[in-house]
Amino acid sequence: MTTPDHLKYTETHEWVKRETDGTVSVGISSYAQEMLGDIVFVENPAVGRKVVKGEECGVIESVKAAADLYAPVSGEIVAANDELRDAPEKLNHDPYAAWMFRIKPSDPGELDGLLDAAAYRNVVEKDKK
Template identity: 55%
Template sequence: MTIPADRKYTESHEWVRVEADGTVSVGITDFAQDALGDIVFVDLPKVGASLAAGKDCCVIESVKAAGDVYAPVAGEVVAVNDAVVDEPASINSGAFDAWLFKLKPANAADVDALMSAEAYAKNIG
């Protein structure tokens, strides 16, 4: 399993990529999508929602289970990926390409505190 080095990671298997405008894209890792199995439904947070770090903010359902996605950092939702709502299986075929939502972090330094790709690999190893 490849773990992109250009992102940060959480213990609950979310990835975070800092974008040029200072927002962060959030998705689930390949490890998480593999554990869930065939994804059939995604419920995303609303644009404008204020999220607290570590709190559940959306749900991904598969044929075997439903799993919560947690906000990796506190912030405001500035965009959601409607394409994954329309085609949930796209997460299975490319978990690191299928972002779920974008956040404007309340504190950009909080992103730096998340795990590196190397640390995440050790965490799931």
């Protein structure tokens, strides 16, 4: 299990990456994909949808569970990774390359409230117990 230092994280196991164009990419952590097991379906939010931080905005289904995806920050969905529809296994194979959707944050300050890698590792350790 890896937790790259250059990313931000949520307590609900999403990772968040700042892109150079001011948007952020969102995916799920390696720990999340490991807990879910083989992922079989992904339902991303629609492009253009406005989301509020913490809002349910997608679904990931694996052979053993269905899990909700939460918006890490408020803003507008500007892109969704359609490749995952046909190849959801990418979330298992390379979780930090397989971004799920991009948000244009309405309040970039919210990004500072996300967890850094060390804090997220603590969340995972607690979760493991």
